[in-house]
Amino acid sequence: MRALALLRRRGDRGYSLIELIIVSGILAILAGAAVPMAKVTVQRQREIELRRSLREIRTAIDRYKDAVDLGVVGGLTVEPEDEGYPPDLETLVDGVEVLGDESERKMRFLRRIPFDPFTRDKKWGLRSYGDESDSTRWSGQNVYDVYSQSSGVALDGTRYREW
16 A cells, blocks of 8 residues: 555646646647747837838928928928929928028928838829829929829738828
8 A cells, every 4th residue: 555655646746747738838839839929010010110200201301391481491492383292202301491581490200201011112103283193103393192002912911002
C-alpha cells in the first residue's frame, strides 16, 4: 500500500500529455483570433492617420484661400481662373509674403507635406477648382482639393480615393 501511495504522489506532480495538448490547442485558437484583430487595428490606425493628413492639407488650402481673399498676402499674381487657391502644395510649405510688411516676412500654411499612410508617399491626388468632384486628373491650374491615390477600400466599404 505504501508503495502505491508513493507512486500516486509522484504522478500527481506533473501534467499529463492530454492536458498539455488541450492547453496548447486553446492557446493556438486564441493566437489565431488575435492576428486578424491586430490587422484590423493597424488598418484602423492608418485610416485615422489618412483622415488627419487630409484634414491638415485641406485646412491649409482653406487658410491660403482666406488670406488671398482678405488681401493679406502680397507678391501674388492671382489669375481669375485660380480663384485664389494655391498653385501647388509646395506653395503652402514655402509660404507667401505678407502684404505691407517691410521685414519680408512669409506666411506659411504647412510645415511639411504629410505623407499618405497607405501609399507611403507624399504624392497626393490633386483637383483644381474647375475639375469635377470625382476627377482623377489634375488640370494643373490650382489646388482646390486633395485625395489619396491608394486604390484600397476602407473598413466602412468606401474607397480611400473618395475621402
